[in-house]
Amino acid sequence: MRIVLLGPPGAGKGSLASLFAQRLRLAHLSTGEIFRHEMANGSALGRRVKRYVSSGRLVPDSLVVQVMTAQLGKKSGRRGFVLDGFPRTERQARGLDRVLLRRRQPIDAAILLTSPEALLIRRLSGRRVCAACGANYHLRTMRPKMPGRCDRCRGTLVTRKDDQPATIRKRLAIDHKEAKPLVTYYARDRRLYRVDGRGRIGTVFVRAMKLIRRMGWWHDRAQNRRRA
Numbered sequence: 001m002r003i004v005l006l007g008p009p010g011a012g013k014g015s016l017a018s019l020f021a022q023r024l025r026l027a028h029l030s031t032g033e034i035f036r037h038e039m040a041n042g043s044a045l046g047r048r049v050k051r052y053v054s055s056g057r058l059v060p061d062s063l064v065v066q067v068m069t070a071q072l073g074k075k076s077g078r079r080g081f082v083l084d085g086f087p088r089t090e091r092q093a094r095g096l097d098r099v100l101l102r103r104r105q106p107i108d109a110a111i112l113l114t115s116p117e118a119l120l121i122r123r124l125s126g127r128r129v130c131a132a133c134g135a136n137y138h139l140r141t142m143r144p145k146m147p148g149r150c151d152r153c154r155g156t157l158v159t160r161k162d163d164q165p166a167t168i169r170k171r172l173a174i175d176h177k178e179a180k181p182l183v184t185y186y187a188r189d190r191r192l193y194r195v196d197g198r199g200r201i202g203t204v205f206v207r208a209m210k211l212i213r214r215m216g217w218w219h220d221r222a223q224n225r226r227r228a
C-alpha cells in the first residue's frame, strides 16, 4: 500500500503514520522528522532548511522533492509506504507523481485528515518532542511516564520551536493557502479520501483502516491466505 497523508499541522498525520508503520509494516517517511534530524546533526541540508523550519515557513518545493526522491530510493518498503507531511503543495504533489510514475509505484490514495481549527491549536500547543530521539508526546493525551522525560530513551522533552503560539498561527495560515490546490489536485482524479481526524488516535486509526480495507488497498496475511 502506498499512501500520502494530507492535513493541516496538528491533524494527527505523524501519529497515524506511526501506527500504520507499526501495524502494517509500512515505511514511514516524514519530511518534518527528516529535516529535524538533519538540523540536529548540523548537516549541510540541516543548515539549508533551518531558517524555514524554525520560522514555520515551507522549505522550497524543489529542495523538498529532491530530498524525498532520494529517501524513497533508499526506503520505499517491501509492503509500501506512508508519506507524512509531504506533499504539502500542488507542485510537490506533481513532483512526487513524476518520480513514482518512473518507478511504476503510483500512490493508492491521498488521505485527508480533517479537524476543526480550535482542536489543531490545542493539539499543537500541548505537543512535546524528545530532543534526543524525536518521539512525540502530548501534555494531555499522550503523557510520558516520567514528566519531561522520554519513555523510549530518557531524553528531555521540549516544545518544538515551531509549536510556539505565533508560529502555530503562521503555519496554519500557510497551510490554509496551500491546501486548497493540493486537495483539488488529488480530488480531480478521484484519489482523495477524507477521514475524520477528531478523537483519540486509536479511533482515527480504526476509521482509516475501515476505508483502507473497503478500498482493498491493504490485506493482512490471514486475509491473503484465505484468498489464495
Ligand code: AMP
Residues within 6 Å of the ligand: 009, 031, 032, 033, 035, 052, 053, 054, 056, 057, 058, 059, 060, 064, 084, 085, 086, 087, 088, 089, 092, 162, 171
Ligand atoms: P511538520 O513536522 O510536518 O509539521 O514539519 C515541520 C516543518 O518542516 C514545517 O513547518 C516546514 O518548515 C518543514 N516542512 C515539512 N514538510 C515540508 C514540505 N513538504 N514542504 C515544505 N516544508 C516542509
